[in-house]
Amino acid sequence: MKNNPFSFFLDQLEQKLPDSLRPMPAEIRTAARAMIDERLAKFDWVPRSEFEAQERLLAQAEARIAALEAKLNATLPQTGTSA
Numbered sequence: 001m002k003n004n005p006f007s008f009f010l011d012q013l014e015q016k017l018p019d020s021l022r023p024m025p026a027e028i029r030t031a032a033r034a035m036i037d038e039r040l041a042k043f044d045w046v047p048r049s050e051f052e053a054q055e056r057l058l059a060q061a062e063a064r065i066a067a068l069e070a071k072l073n074a075t076l077p078q079t080g081t082s083a
Contacts (some may be wrong), residue, residue: 010036 059075 013036014029
């Protein structure tokens, strides 16, 4: 598991175990790491840069929608204002 991006996470998790469980047999440690790695691999991870790019695109789209709604509301006749 040399290229495991979650190795740091798994090491931290192991350090948080109670002292009685820390000297785990290598078999159990390997099986637990494999299981956690398998579960984490099922997530759809994206790089932070891609996430931030999508955030910017979403903010731009929301601003454009708000501007279009304001423009549309300005061109529509006002209803319900007369008594």
